[in-house]
Amino acid sequence: MCIVFSRPHLLLLAKRSNFGGKNSISVNTPTPSRWQKFASDVGIYTVGNIGAKLITFALVPFYTHFIPDTAQFGYFDICLTAAFLLSPLLTLNVYNGIVRYLLDADRQARQRVTTAMVQLLLRWMTACLAVLVALSFAFTIAHRWLALALVVSVTLSDCYGQLARGLGRNKVFVGMGIATAFLVATLSVVLVAWMRMGIAGVFLANILARFLPVVAVEWRHRLLARHYTRHTGWHEQARELLRYSVPLLPTIVIWWVLAFGDRWFVLWAAGPEANGVYAVAARFTGIIYTFAVILQQAWQETAILQYDSDGRDKFFSQIFSIYVFVLITIIVAYTAALHLAYGWLVDNNYAASAHYIFPMAIAAGIYSIANFFEMGYQCSKQTHRAMAPSIVTGIVNVCANLVLAPLWGCYGVIAASLLSFTVFALYRAIDTRRYFVVQPDARLIVPVAVLAVFGAIQYVHLSTWLYALTGAMALAIIAAALPWSRLWSHVPHH
Numbered sequence: 466m467c468i469v470f471s472r473p474h475l476l477l478l479a480k481r482s483n484f485g486g487k488n489s490i491s492v493n494t495p496t497p498s499r500w501q502k503f504a505s506d507v508g509i510y511t512v513g514n515i516g517a518k519l520i521t522f523a524l525v526p527f528y529t530h531f532i533p534d535t536a537q538f539g540y541f542d543i544c545l546t547a548a549f550l551l552s553p554l555l556t557l558n559v560y561n562g563i564v565r566y567l568l569d570a571d572r573q574a575r576q577r578v579t580t581a582m583v584q585l586l587l588r589w590m591t592a593c594l595a596v597l598v599a600l601s602f603a604f605t606i607a608h609r610w611l612a613l614a615l616v617v618s619v620t621l622s623d624c625y626g627q628l629a630r631g632l633g634r635n636k637v638f639v640g641m642g643i644a645t646a647f648l649v650a651t652l653s654v655v656l657v658a659w660m661r662m663g664i665a666g667v668f669l670a671n672i673l674a675r676f677l678p679v680v681a682v683e684w685r686h687r688l689l690a691r692h693y694t695r696h697t698g699w700h701e702q703a704r705e706l707l708r709y710s711v712p713l714l715p716t717i718v719i720w721w722v723l724a725f726g727d728r729w730f731v732l733w734a735a736g737p738e739a740n741g742v743y744a745v746a747a748r749f750t751g752i753i754y755t756f757a758v759i760l761q762q763a764w765q766e767t768a769i770l771q772y773d774s775d776g777r778d779k780f781f782s783q784i785f786s787i788y789v790f791v792l793i794t795i796i797v798a799y800t801a802a803l804h805l806a807y808g809w810l811v812d813n814n815y816a817a818s819a820h821y822i823f824p825m826a827i828a829a830g831i832y833s834i835a836n837f838f839e840m841g842y843q844c845s846k847q848t849h850r851a852m853a854p855s856i857v858t859g860i861v862n863v864c865a866n867l868v869l870a871p872l873w874g875c876y877g878v879i880a881a882s883l884l885s886f887t888v889f890a891l892y893r894a895i896d897t898r899r900y901f902v903v904q905p906d907a908r909l910i911v912p913v914a915v916l917a918v919f920g921a922i923q924y925v926h927l928s929t930w931l932y933a934l935t936g937a938m939a940l941a942i943i944a945a946a947l948p949w950s951r952l953w954s955h956v957p958h959h
Contacts, residue, residue: 499771499780506635513639514759520646523648524653530669531657537664544612545671548619553717555593555620559585560627560708565843566702567631568769569592579628579692581703583678586624590617611668618675625679628688630766637686641678648674689887712848716839716855723885727878734870734877743875745811746818750825756795757833760788768840778902786906789839789936792830793912795920801936802828805929820877823923828882835890841897854892861885911946915939 532538553561559582562918566578594613601609622645629638649670655667683689728747732740764784771780798821803810807819835854842851869877894903917941922932 472853499767502770503763503767503784506766507641509635512760513642514755517642517646517696517766520643520650524650525807527653528657530666534664538667540607541664541667544608544615544668545619546615547612550718550721552620552623552738553714555590555616555833556586556624557589557707558710558714558717559706560624561631562706563666564627564631564765565709565769565846566706567628568633568766568778575632576692576694577699577702578687578706579630580694581699581706582624582628583689583693583864584699585703590620608665610670611665614658615668618672622675625682625688629682629686630762632688632692634686634688635766637682637688641682644678644681645674648677674724680709694943709846709848712852713842716778716853719855719859722859722881726862727866727882730866730870730878730881731875735874739875742815742818743821743878744823745815746825749818749822750829752799753796753826753829754833756834757792757829761833761836764788764837765840765843768844769889772844772901778904781901782904782906785837785903786909789834789909790806790943790946792833793916794940796823796826796830797916797936797939797943800923801919801932804923805933805936821879823920824876824879824883827920828879828886831883831886831890835886835893838890838893838897838903841893841900845900847900850896854889854896857892858889859886861888912943915942 470789479513501794511563528538563578563582570578594617597613601613606612622641626638626641629635629641652670652673654668656662656670660666662669728740728744731750735743767784768781771777774780803822806818808816810816839851842848862881865881865884866878871877917934922935
């Protein structure tokens with residue numbers, strides 16, 4: 466039931482389906498270069514993200530078999546989560562800034578940006594790591610040096626990957642992600658299964674899997690060696706990077722609060738058993754966020770490069786309509802397929818989590834739409850304006866959880882996420898009109914209506930075959946909203 470959009474179909478959706486209503490780009494004035502770039506980026510990021518996620522997902526039963534102590538594996542999971550959270554703080558979020566400043570820069574500007582990034586990271590990370598080392602001695606921390614090495618490896622891998630993206634080396638960026646996932650799997654087999662190193666082997670596998678691709682890519686492509694120089698004035702560039710990157714930190718921190726804070730509210734309002742059931746639903750819903758990350762990565766590059774182009778609002782309106790269309794299609798197809806297979810995937814003790822998945826998927830979709838409008842702040846380099854909607858969203862989420870979680874349990878937490886993410890999306894959509902104006906295609910009302918009806922059907926008891934038929938009909942109605950017969954006539958035949 467999963468729908469995969471190939472690069473030619475994405476390109477045709479964009480060029481020929483007249484998304485954006487009366488402001489859409491005319492079929493007679495195609496812009497193949499930017500559409501081809503967007504479609505190519507979607508394809509590249511899809512391969513990289515899905516490939517890495519599949520390998521990571523396959524390791525779960527392996528780890529649970531060779532690490533029988535759940536407390537040890539839980540400790541590693543906390544350390545890995547902390548590493549992802551600390552990474553933007555250790556770098557002052559500079560690695561997000563370099564993508565913005567490198568994409569449309571000439572060679573001399575790229576040298577300044579790269580040099581500023583290296584100098585900032587060396588100074589700030591040294592200070593932060595010194596503090597972390599001191600804290601590690603002040604408190605009892607198991608596997609102290611392995612935990613610190615994990616933080617450093619995640620940070621280094623993130624920074625180098627974003628440098629590759631900023632320099633237009635998307636295939637290198639994706640290749641690093643796949644190589645990291647493959648090395649984690651291979652080294653885990655060697656260190657955990659063969660050498661019986663236990664949880665230390667899990668740490669080492671994840672550390673080496675992030676260091677080795679960076680070393681290999683630098684040796685092969687010399688991204689840093691070609692762009693880092695001591696003879697360029699980098700101080701002003703560093704200040705500009707900080708002015709861009711630091712205001713985005715609250716958004717990142719609040720995202721982590723929203724992503725993991727809901728577990729605490731479920732634990733507080735409904736107890737540990739309900740939290741376990743909710744965690745299973747959250748794990749499955751993570752797939753929606755993966756697809757959203759793919760679209761967001763491709764959209765980020767396209768938005769930055771096309772921000773000053775002619776017909777920007779028309780082009781952005783088309784991209785937005787396709788963005789929403791693909792999100793809705795993925796949500797319907799994925800939740801339908803998951804609903805049919807859920808009894809085979811989870812134990813009966815977790816069967817109740819099936820009822821949480823659809824509304825959680827809707828929340829993920831709304832959050833993804835909010836992220837679409839973040840490009841207004843990034844393209845204009847006015848990232849300080851991104852703080853207000855993030856702070857408001859965090860406040861709404863906490864207040865809504867305090868009220869709804871005790872009343873409705875897990876459903877109250879999900880309702881709080883839906884409410885706060887809707888506020889987030891609306892705030893950003895209105896606030897970013899100063900940068901670009903998006904006019905969605907009127908035909909989007911069809912997939913939105915189908916999504917609402919299909920959501921209601923999730924809570925009606927239907928036989929398996931009838932539910933499968935309903936899901937297929939929903940996807941067929943969504944597809945009918947587009948002129949597929951006219952689109953097919955424009956497919957080039959070779």
